[in-house]
Amino acid sequence: MKLELPSSSSTAEDQHTSYTDLLIVGAGPAGLTVAAWASRYGLKARIIDDKETQVHEGRADGLHPRTIEILDSFGIATPILKYGASIREICSWNPSDDDDSRIERTQRIRDMEMDLSRFAQGAIKQGYIEGAFLDLLKDEGVLQVERNVVTESISHDDLQERKHGEYAITLNVAYRNKSGSSDTDVRRERIHAKYLVGADGAHSWVRKHCGFELNKNRTQKHFGVIDIVPRTNFPDVRVSCVIHSARHGSIMTLPREGRLIRCYVQLAETGGEEDTFDDKEVSFEDIISKAQKIFSPYKLESGECEWWSVYTVDHQIAKTNSLHNRIFITGDAVHAHTPTMGAGMNVSIQDSYNLGWKLAMVIKGLAKPELLDTYRDERHKVAETLLDLDQEMSQFFVQGPCDNSKNYDEFRKKFTPFLSGTGVIYGPSMIRAEDDNDEQVNGDSGSPAKSGRSKFRSTKSLARNILTGQRLNSHIVVNQADASPRHIHDFMKSTGPWRIFIFAGDLTIAGQRKRLEAIAGHFSDPKSIVCRHLKPNEPEEAAVEILTIHSAPRVEIELLDLPEVLHPFHEKLGYDYWKVFASEASAKEREGDSEDAYSRFGIDSQHGCVVICRPDQHVSLVCDMEDVDMIDEFFEQVLVSS
Amino acid sequence: MKLELPSSSSTAEDQHTSYTDLLIVGAGPAGLTVAAWASRYGLKARIIDDKETQVHEGRADGLHPRTIEILDSFGIATPILKYGASIREICSWNPSDDDDSRIERTQRIRDMEMDLSRFAQGAIKQGYIEGAFLDLLKDEGVLQVERNVVTESISHDDLQERKHGEYAITLNVAYRNKSGSSDTDVRRERIHAKYLVGADGAHSWVRKHCGFELNKNRTQKHFGVIDIVPRTNFPDVRVSCVIHSARHGSIMTLPREGRLIRCYVQLAETGGEEDTFDDKEVSFEDIISKAQKIFSPYKLESGECEWWSVYTVDHQIAKTNSLHNRIFITGDAVHAHTPTMGAGMNVSIQDSYNLGWKLAMVIKGLAKPELLDTYRDERHKVAETLLDLDQEMSQFFVQGPCDNSKNYDEFRKKFTPFLSGTGVIYGPSMIRAEDDNDEQVNGDSGSPAKSGRSKFRSTKSLARNILTGQRLNSHIVVNQADASPRHIHDFMKSTGPWRIFIFAGDLTIAGQRKRLEAIAGHFSDPKSIVCRHLKPNEPEEAAVEILTIHSAPRVEIELLDLPEVLHPFHEKLGYDYWKVFASEASAKEREGDSEDAYSRFGIDSQHGCVVICRPDQHVSLVCDMEDVDMIDEFFEQVLVSS
Ligand SMILES: Cc1cc2nc3c(=O)[nH]c(=O)nc-3n(C[C@H](O)[C@H](O)[C@H](O)COP(=O)(O)OP(=O)(O)OC[C@H]3O[C@@H](n4cnc5c(N)ncnc54)[C@H](O)[C@@H]3O)c2cc1C
Ligand SMILES: Cc1cc2nc3c(=O)[nH]c(=O)nc-3n(C[C@H](O)[C@H](O)[C@H](O)COP(=O)(O)OP(=O)(O)OC[C@H]3O[C@@H](n4cnc5c(N)ncnc54)[C@H](O)[C@@H]3O)c2cc1C
Known part of the structure; x- marks a missing residue:
């Protein structure tokens, strides 16, 4: 594709040229979610919007549970839960x-x-959601929304041939005049970017100017x-x-x-x-x-x-959401539909939640560019499901009283996994192992399984209630060091790393202790790619984090008797006391949960297992504590060796 | 007492004179808590401090559960719970x-x-607590801390004889010079106040200059x-x-x-x-x-x-905390002791939490001045208990290893009610009925019972687990209109009114329905003082609020079938949907609570009862739904008839 002519002529003088790793076009819920990830990973990124302000009144308002989990993972759910x-x-x-x-x-x-x-x-108006993301960006100070920026033209030559480190995309923008000033005042800028995300809504300019096709x-x-x-x-x-x-x-x-x-x-x-x-x-x-x-x-x-x-x-639905893993569209730019499922803002945020960390890991050189294929596959499937279900729901809505309206509870069951957002199960891929369950859930509305293949297979029997591809649900466990009950999601925040959960089983049994020492020993050895990505003295740079949940009574275990890789020592700050947890009765008594995490997840409380979760909380792989070579192989496939 | 000479001479020219209803000296935790109440009631009030800034590092840090409940009642617990x-x-x-x-x-x-x-x-540093209160004052915009204000002299003539509406107190203050400016620049102000609170710490200037004696x-x-x-x-x-x-x-x-x-x-x-x-x-x-x-x-x-x-x-302990119900001291100004129980900041906040609403109700002309006697009695008793327990705890702390240090759990039990702050039980008074329990709890560390008498007596058998004088504990119930589980404390926030809880029992029984209609009818009649204080069209001016918790399954009750006084209609905004609750199984299932509110409180689930709570959540009176005359009499004694 060739450089388009700018819509109004510009001379070399008023052109400013700049470079960025990631350029986000559009600061609605979708664009802001990508920006939140960019902020968390400390990327060199920019986000522009042609409007003068955020949305204040009206527009979208329904919040699906998974969206609230995502907001919570960024630490911004509290005001939403308070006012909504x-x-x-x-x-x-x-x-x-x-x-x-x-x-x-x-x-x-x-x-x-x-x-x-x-x-x-x-339910809360869109303005609060945008406001919460804007507060996050402001507090973290990495990137801020630049407003009144009008996209004029874009070029992206030979994307397929150019290396991932190159600035292969050029966007020409103009800064909107204050009303009354003359056209010669217009400031223009030429932005060279390595990656570009079009989060510019249902009438997406990026979609149109980059040639994404639409159904x-x-x-x-x-x-x-x-x-x-x-x-x-x-x-x-x-x-x-x-x-x-x-x-x-x-x-x-x-x-x-x-x-x-x-x-x-x-x-x-x-x-x-x-x-x-x-x-x-x-x-x-x-x-x-x-x-x-x-x-x-x-x-x-x-x-x-x-x-x-x-x-x-x-x-409408875009035929793809990715152009050679360099230019992406997300949110309403990909899918438009009725508000009858309240899905617009939710699926938009969820699209971007899937995209943002992948882009960030690739940009930071932590992950291989092929990781970006999984955004295309995982979220395109969700968009298709969305459009199918919306057809049905909006039809139900316009057709007048009928059997379905009288048996609405039955009718609605079909939509529940999707409407919660938590029912979404990504299919097998380089970051998601196959699972015995794939065959059964295929066809279910929430489960776009079998879209690809994986080299790995989860051992279903080790965690009967965990579905590979779905986000790991949260249950309460007890911190080993401070005895406080904690939701698992509280230590799976959107801060960047993959998480290896070692469900260590009953550590009062000598054999279990040995098994734990063996896997810990493996991860302590720099020969393991996991070890090389742990960075105990620069935890904010870690691509992988190890979390341990054992099933012994908390008081029978001493944290400092466990291998140090499970509670890493920081030269200045001492031990990390927030990585080992007990899954015990007191958590239940205190918070009223009737089952502990092991039984909720269907994990044998003596034997345990290992569960690998992506930075977006979805489960990649369930395996045994002895499967350390498989775990290394898994990460070798995704992460850059370093 | 005569006007003291200002510590440095001042001419008429640089004297500015002003008037305020309430003047708070000291903006530590104690002063800020009074200020928070003043803000909530929209008082004409000021708060001054001689320091340049709030506390930032160190000092007090322990937070007792009751203190967190108080912070929560002001809507400022969330950041504390997050960071602490x-x-x-x-x-x-x-x-x-x-x-x-x-x-x-x-x-x-x-x-x-x-x-x-x-x-x-x-546990969190004092600076966060002060910061949370300062944010509240800033957000609400009623009063702000004035800093660098030095108290120079105070006069308070014939307090005993002067009426409660008069500006009987005069405080002369100076605004501290910026370093380098000359003494002639000093701006001075003469502040006339109706009420003054000395919350100026262990070396209290107010205590000294108003002649409070110290042990x-x-x-x-x-x-x-x-x-x-x-x-x-x-x-x-x-x-x-x-x-x-x-x-x-x-x-x-x-x-x-x-x-x-x-x-x-x-x-x-x-x-x-x-x-x-x-x-x-x-x-x-x-x-x-x-x-x-x-x-x-x-x-x-x-x-x-x-x-x-x-x-x-x-x-040390002040012999009283009140001078003719016009000048009060609170917090460290009243009591000083070791940090071994972590009580300083907690008891200071709790003192002021008791004082603030009473002052506000009297100043607004809603309550009778004698209400202020109860601050003196209730909190002086607590200060005495504090000093006694502190003697014992600090002795334990310095004496070296001993039986108590080896059986610390046994030893500590004695302190638990006090250390939680929730064990505090105020004694009988004009706002606290007598209770069969008074005899039993007398002598218990948390229970300064029998300090006075009351005309009324709670019917213990109606709510076996509610102690008159103690703050009502919070349990989960379900909002009738929106089906969401809510903690009772969530609708007992520090917004001002007394609360009449009607535990209406099982409303599917016709007889219970009748009983509810009878009490509702009574409160709908302007002859009842309760009715006159409800103000359905100006809810922010209400001195009393009625809340209903029934025990029928929520789905068998229609909110709008209940008497309107229970869900008052606002001319512009329609019905109030946040005043009727069900105490039902679904709340348990959802939030994991094993008992419903009726069984927790020991209330018969068919028959119900009425529980009257003060604006600070302490229980005044437990009676039957037929005891409407007693309820009116109770309020006639405290509230101004209007
Ligand atoms: C008028 C309106 C009413 C709606 N009502 C409802 C409703 O009632 N219920 C419901 O569920 N959903 C409603 N929606 C949809 C809902 O707002 C979207 O689903 C949701 O906002 C999707 O988020 P997004 O970030 O993908 O897109 P958007 O929120 O649309 O964000 C796109 C952003 O990109 C910016 N932008 C667009 N083009 C450019 C460009 N060329 N350069 C720079 N910036 C650009 C826009 O200014 C905007 O800020 C409504 C949408 C609109 C527009
Ligand atoms: C140095 C220090 C260390 C402490 N360390 C601990 C500790 O380790 N653990 C612990 O539990 N507690 C500690 N405390 C006690 C704890 O801080 C108090 O119990 C708590 O702050 C009581 O709150 P308060 O509001 O009653 O008094 P304070 O917090 O003392 O507040 C009094 C306020 O009044 C202001 N003031 C004083 N005189 C005047 C005046 N004449 N005019 C105007 N303003 C005035 C002061 O500037 C201050 O802001 C410490 C206190 C101090 C002073």
């Missing part, structure tokens, strides 16, 4: 059998996503979306509802932060020859009066309207 | 029987305070205090330890934020004629080398020292 609404119940409403001009509650469904994560679904449906769907403080005698206003009326269409409601609720009112579907629907002709009053008809016999008034919009959606 | 250490275990160490030059672990004790609160003990011990105790990152092979460095050596004295250690630990090293006790101990001659090296001898055979090195100090303590 928590969704614990979903009610379906249908026309009454006696009088179909009246709706009545047909089901109260306990939110099932909750069993899949320690977080329940939530697009002819039809468009139009929703009236309102964020109001309701004055109503409708009883289910603080839970989520799916309401089908007999003659006026349907509505979906969500409780929101403060006293707000969000309503999605289905307005029209267009795409046919003679369709004449015009968004601009729809007023707030039109939307609320349609809502009022659906709510009958209940009254609905808006005490306050914070935001409203007519949201028109194309149904 | 959590203390889950206490180990005692004594000389080995075989070789008394070596210490060995004699006991590992699970921290018992934990059973008494949902929070465990914590003081002749002896002083001297501790070496160090905050270090340890490099050590001592195994219990991340839990709390009490270490008695055979010949080198004792040490107390606490884990702290980050990698820090705090050590208290006992240095000397002085007060005799020929004692010559001089703090200024003690160096950090002296302290650590003494610590190293005690730790033998373990090595202890300081990787980094953040702060160290020689802390010299008087054992």
Whole structure:
């Protein structure tokens, strides 16, 4: 592809040239998630946006449990959980059998996503999510969003031939004029980048100008979306509802932060020859009066309207999300669909959560560039699933009362793994071993398994409830040194390294002790690639971290009797006391968990096993403590030897 | 008392005169807690401090569970819990029987305070606590700390005769010069105040200048205090330890934020004629080398020292904490003692937490001035208990290895209610009914019962596990409207009102429904003082709030079928969905709590009861749903009728 002409002419004088390893275009939820990873790994990276400010009101608001886990992994979930609404119940409403001009509650469904994560679904406006990421970037000081930056042209020659260290991409940008200043003031910049991420939304400029192809449906769907403080005698206003009326269409409601609720009112579907629907002709009053008809016999008034919009959606998916592992698109740039599953922002964040650490590891020279293939495969499959499920859910939403609306709990089960985000299982690849389970879960909505092959195979029987490819769930264990109960996810934060979990079993048994000493001995030897990546004196540079969870009573074990590689000594700061844990009864008593981590994961409490997790918490491989050569081989395949 | 002459002369010109309802002198933990209440009630109040900045390093660090509950009630516990250490275990160490030059672990004790609160003990430097309060004041924008303000003189004429609305106190202050500027620049101010709080620490200027008398011990105790990152092979460095050596004295250690630990090293006790101990001659090296001898055979090195100090303590207590209910002292100004119980900052915050809301309610004209008597009685009793226990604990600490140090778990039990802060039980008074329990708990360290009398008596059998006078413990219940599990303390925040908890029992039983309708009917009638203080359209002005917890399965109850006074309607914002809760099984399943709130509180799940709680969460009265006249009478006694 050739350099495009800048959209307005520019002279050499006002051109500034600069270089960056990673350039992110777009600072919505998707772009900000990549930026958060870049910040964590300390990359030389930039993030630009053509808008003047972040989103403040409205737009996306549903938060799937996995998204909250991701926010938590970056340490930014707390304000979201504090201000956001928590969704614990979903009610379906249908026309009454006696009088179909009246709706009545047909089901109260306990939110099932909750069993899949320690977080329940939530809802809060997009502005808070963007704000939380922006705070993170500000606090860490590595990169900040540059605003009012307009992309003018891009070139990326011979990507396939050029080495990964080269600045193979050139983006020309202009800094938007303050209104009133003349065109000659326009400052322009030529940015040379090694990698570029297009996180620039549904109408992605990057997608268009880099030639990503799109599969697009002819039809468009139009929703009236309102964020109001309701004055109503409708009883289910603080839970989520799916309401089908007999003659006026349907509505979906969500409780929101403060006293707000969000309503999605289905307005029209267009795409046919003679369709004449015009968004601009729809007023707030039109939307609320349609809502009022659906709510009958209940009254609905808006005490306050914070935001409203007519949201028109194309149904589209990019054919790929990667151009030679140098230019990527993520989020809405890849997939557009209805808001009926509340998936847009969630899947966008999850796309970028998958991409960001891989890019960072490659850029830092820690991982091999082929790692980036897995972004393409893993997230394209998710995008396909998303579009399929959205077809079905939006159809259900527009078709009027039906068997599915009356048996909504049954209908919805199909969507649960996907809607939680935790049901997503990546398929076999260079960073994900095969698993006996792959055959069974294939076809399930949450499980894009068997998309590739792997040299390795997890030993299923060692951890019966852990699915290779899925993110490791969090349970409570007890810190060996300080006796405090801790969620496993609390020490799997998005700080960069892979984690080798040694489930060491019962260390009061001499044989188990020996097995642990053997594996620890292996990882203490610089011949092992794991050892070379541990960096006890520069833990922030480590590509791998070892965490031990044993099943003996905590008080029968002395931390300092365990091999030092499990609690590494730092020259200045002494031992690391935050890497060994007990999976014991006291954790249960204290936090009310009825099972310990071993039984939750289906791991034999005497024998234990090893579980390798990626920086994004997904499980790569389950094996035995003796499988140290396999572990080395696994890491040799991904990591640069150093 | 007459106006004292200002310490330096001042002319009329540089005198500025101002008026305030409440003047707080001292912005340590005690002063800031009063200020937080003032902020919450929107008082016309000021807080001054003669220092240039807040405390940054060192000083107090232990956090008792009740203190964390208080911070949480102000919405500022989250950062403290995030950065602070959590203390889950206490180990005692004594000389080995075989070789008394070596210490060995004699006991590992699970921290018992934990059973008494949902929070465990914590430890974090005082600066974080002050910082959290300062952030609160900044966010709320009602009052800010004024620094570099020096108190010069105070007058308070005829306090006894003057009405509570008058500015009976005058404080003359000077604004400290920037170094280098001349004395003529000094700006002075004459502040007239209705109420004054001396929260100005152990050497309190207010105490001295207002003539509060002091009981003081002749002896002083001297501790070496160090905050270090340890490099050590001592195994219990991340839990709390009490270490008695055979010949080198004792040490107390606490884990702290980050990698820090705090050590208290006992240095000397002085007060005799020929004692010559001089703090200024003690160096950090002296302290650590003494610590190293005690730790033998373990090595202890300081990787980094953040702060160290020689802390010299008087054992003293003010004879009263109140002057005619106009001038109060709180915190270290009232009591000074050793750091062996880590009580200083905790009891100081708890003093002020008791005082602040009472002052605010009186100043706002919501409550009668006699309410302030209860501060005097309740907190003076606590100060006495504190001093007694401290005598015993500090004696234990200096006396060397003994039976108590070997059976530390037994010895420590005595201190547990007090050390948790939750064991404190205020005695009968105008705001605390008598209780069958009073006789039994009298004499218990945490229970200053029987200090006064009350017209009312709690019906013990209605809530067998609730102690009148103690703060109501928190359990999880489920919000009726949004199905989310909530801690009771989450809706008992420090926002101002008294809370009437209606434990409505099983509302699927028609008779219970009737009983609930009767009490709700009573509170809906403006003849009831409760009704007049509810203010559904100005909830921030309410002096009383009604909260309902029923025991029926949540899904069998419709919120809007319950009397409106239980979910009041706001003209603009609709119903209040955050006042009715179910105490049901799903809360247990979800959060792992093994009992529901009714059984935890010992309340009959059919019949229910009423529990009245003060704005500081302490229980005033337990009675039946029919005792509405008693409830009105109770409030008539405290609240201004309006
Ligand atoms: C008007 C509107 C209403 C919506 N309503 C809902 C809703 O009701 N419910 C729901 O679930 N979802 C809704 N969404 C979708 C939801 O906001 C997205 O799914 C989510 O934000 C996806 O995140 P993203 O980061 O991929 O894209 P976006 O959030 O769209 O972020 C893209 C960013 O890129 C910037 N950008 C675009 N082009 C360029 C360029 N050339 N150069 C530099 N920067 C560029 C944009 O300014 C923007 O900040 C709505 C979206 C819009 C636009
Ligand atoms: C040097 C030192 C070391 C300590 N070390 C420990 C320790 O190791 N462990 C422990 O548990 N506790 C320690 N403490 C005690 C602990 O800090 C206190 O118990 C706690 O801070 C009590 O809070 P307070 O608000 O009552 O008093 P303080 O925190 O003392 O606050 C009093 C405030 O009033 C201000 N003030 C004083 N006089 C005036 C005046 N005339 N006008 C205006 N402002 C005034 C002061 O500047 C100060 O900000 C230490 C205290 C000190 C002073």
